[in-house]
Amino acid sequence: MNAIEFRNVHLNLGGRDILAGITLDITPGKFIGVLGPNGAGKTTLLRAVVGLLPPSRGSICIFGQLAACGHPGIGYMPQVRSSAAGMHLSGWDFVACVLHGHRLGIPFPGKMGRAEIDRALDLVGARELSRRPLAEISGGERQRLLLAQALVGRPRLLLLDEPLINLDPRHQHGVVDLAKSLQTELGITVLFSAHELNPLLGALDQVLYLGRGQAALGTVDEVITTPVLSRLYGSEIDVVRLKGRIFVMSGNYDMEHDEHRHDDVSASE
Amino acid sequence: MLEYDFMRHAFAAATVVAIVSGAVGYFLVLRGQSFAGHALAHVGFTGATGAYLVGIPPLWGLVLMTLAAGIGMGFMGEHMGQRDVAIGLVLALALGFGLLFLHFFTAFATQATSLLFGNVLAVERGAFWTLLGLGLASLAALAVISRPLLFASLQPELAEAKGVSLRLYSVLFLAIVAIATAECAQIVGVLLVFALMVGPAAAAQQLTSGVGKGVLLSVTFSLAEAWLGIALAFYTDWPPSFWITALSATVYLLAVSPRLSLERGSLRRNHRQA
Numbered sequence: 001m002n003a004i005e006f007r008n009v010h011l012n013l014g015g016r017d018i019l020a021g022i023t024l025d026i027t028p029g030k031f032i033g034v035l036g037p038n039g040a041g042k043t044t045l046l047r048a049v050v051g052l053l054p055p056s057r058g059s060i061c062i063f064g065q066l067a068a069c070g071h072p073g074i075g076y077m078p079q080v081r082s083s084a085a086g087m088h089l090s091g092w093d094f095v096a097c098v099l100h101g102h103r104l105g106i107p108f109p110g111k112m113g114r115a116e117i118d119r120a121l122d123l124v125g126a127r128e129l130s131r132r133p134l135a136e137i138s139g140g141e142r143q144r145l146l147l148a149q150a151l152v153g154r155p156r157l158l159l160l161d162e163p164l165i166n167l168d169p170r171h172q173h174g175v176v177d178l179a180k181s182l183q184t185e186l187g188i189t190v191l192f193s194a195h196e197l198n199p200l201l202g203a204l205d206q207v208l209y210l211g212r213g214q215a216a217l218g219t220v221d222e223v224i225t226t227p228v229l230s231r232l233y234g235s236e237i238d239v240v241r242l243k244g245r246i247f248v249m250s251g252n253y254d255m256e257h258d259e260h261r262h263d264d265v266s267a268s269e
Numbered sequence: 270m271l272e273y274d275f276m277r278h279a280f281a282a283a284t285v286v287a288i289v290s291g292a293v294g295y296f297l298v299l300r301g302q303s304f305a306g307h308a309l310a311h312v313g314f315t316g317a318t319g320a321y322l323v324g325i326p327p328l329w330g331l332v333l334m335t336l337a338a339g340i341g342m343g344f345m346g347e348h349m350g351q352r353d354v355a356i357g358l359v360l361a362l363a364l365g366f367g368l369l370f371l372h373f374f375t376a377f378a379t380q381a382t383s384l385l386f387g388n389v390l391a392v393e394r395g396a397f398w399t400l401l402g403l404g405l406a407s408l409a410a411l412a413v414i415s416r417p418l419l420f421a422s423l424q425p426e427l428a429e430a431k432g433v434s435l436r437l438y439s440v441l442f443l444a445i446v447a448i449a450t451a452e453c454a455q456i457v458g459v460l461l462v463f464a465l466m467v468g469p470a471a472a473a474q475q476l477t478s479g480v481g482k483g484v485l486l487s488v489t490f491s492l493a494e495a496w497l498g499i500a501l502a503f504y505t506d507w508p509p510s511f512w513i514t515a516l517s518a519t520v521y522l523l524a525v526s527p528r529l530s531l532e533r534g535s536l537r538r539n540h541r542q543a
């Protein structure tokens with residue numbers, strides 16, 4: 001059974017098709033990088049997999065079940081980060097709010113619940129960290145708590161939306177390595193969205209590249225090529241390989257880097 | 270002072286209200302909805318004045334009006350900016366109507382003052398039982414929804430992905446806040462609801478890092494402030510609402526004062542070294 005199956009999927013926001021006619025199969029246990037320029041639809045696609053955005057046409061199946069909110073096999077780290085960052089609440093309590101969070105009752109985790117939360121924290125090495133208040137930890141440390149939160153409930157499919165945003169290169173590597181080891185040790189499928197391909201190169205099994213409403217899925221060698229990317233960007237693209245890194249260029253300029261800068265500008269407004 | 274009936278009633282009523290507002294206030298502050306609580310209290314003023322006009326007990330006017338407004342606000346929107354404008358509009362409109370009702374009912378000045386600033390020493394036996402019933406109902410409702418409410422407050426996007434309806438819990442919670450506000454208004458009046466709902470909760474959140482402990486400390490502060498305020502009022506003959514607000518502000522300022530947080534920091538460091 002496939003982890004994710006898209007059949008002629010159209011995703012529509014505000015009367016506009018963000019993705020149109022996508023068909024693809026993702027087999028279980030893979031590490032997939034979801035790439036594409038700003039506004040290509042990475043977040044939209046992940047939200048559709050979670051069930052937050054039903055397709056306007058076509059169907060999405062997750063482990064053989066139609067995608068819908070509350071699927072127990074999915075762990076999700078949204079791109080919109082929680083507003084809890086400035087609170088005095090401890091990291092532990094923050095992660096714990098996810099446990100059975102959809103059920104009515106008083107949020108006392110009980111012995112098994114506590115063990116489950118500690119397990120998730122151990123997986124990302126944040127057990128010590130979780131004793132501190134959220135207001136007193138760094139952005140990178142908070143990222144690890146969010147990852148722990150996504151792991152509560154033992155998902156088989158982990159969706160991480162831009163976990164590298166606002167991290168320096170060293171911490172970016174830390175997060176990629178962590179996600180990779182979770183994928184191999186737990187045998188789960190990971191969808192990891194990012195702006196840049198290079199930090200992910202060592203971890204990727206496949207890339208899912210989005211652009212102009214279309215998608216291409218395959219290995220790096222299959223997808224990061226002039227014909228495929230030219231189709232997705234709608235202009236002539238050169239792929240330059242240099243010292244184990246890959247640059248996606250249009251004329252003389254680096255598409256991914258340009259996108260990145262664009263994001264920084266809009267974030268600082 | 271407990272030999273007087275009115276003092277016993279005052280303490281009993283304050284106990285119920287302080288427990289409810291301490292617990293509800295914790296979630297209100299956690300969700301960043303203090304302004305909604307404030308606005309609901311003012312809307313309650315209109316409900317109470319309207320109730321005088323049509324001749325039903327003002328407490329019921331207060332409860333019905335805040336409940337309607339709370340549910341309305343819950344439906345109106347999740348987005349912060351939008352939410353503040355919507356709340357502000359409801360607030361202004363309601364106060365306008367309150368003024369109109371006052372205009373029709375001129376023999377009303379004392380009632381208006383006690384609505385605005387509270388009159389805990391005038392709580393009667395019947396009113397106490399109503400407060401107790403409403404208080405137990407809202408605490409029970411809060412307990413039932415507290416887990417999804419916490420989830421929706423701390424991680425809305427993820428909560429929605431897990432099938433928690435943000436709108437449903439926003440509406441349910443504001444309905445609970447509405448009842449708690451109406452209760453609070455009996456003690457400190459609609460203008461000073463902040464003192465019992467927001468002050469103790471905000472102070473408790475500064476001093477604790479766990480949800481359970483935070484709720485308990487918030488209830489403790491609010492109980493202590495209400496009791497002490499009434500006792501001080503008895504001995505000084507100043508209004509209880511004044512004392513309660515003064516105590517609430519003092520506790521909050523102490524909780525956020527830099528000296529205190531420095532001490533907390535050094536305590537934590539010592540703890541880590543040990």
Ligand SMILES: Nc1ncnc2c1ncn2[C@@H]1O[C@H](COP(=O)(O)OP(=O)(O)OP(=O)(O)O)[C@@H](O)[C@H]1O
Pocket residue numbers: 013014018036037038039040041042043044045079
């Ligand atoms: N609520 C909405 N209504 C209408 N259009 C929307 C809405 N949300 C997003 N869009 C549009 O959908 C497109 C895809 O957005 P999405 O957030 O999925 O992009 P993304 O690939 O995640 O981009 P980024 O790299 O900036 O995170 C964008 O063009 C955006 O303008």
Ligand SMILES: [Mg+2]
Pocket residue numbers: 042043044079161162
């Ligand atoms: Mg995105």
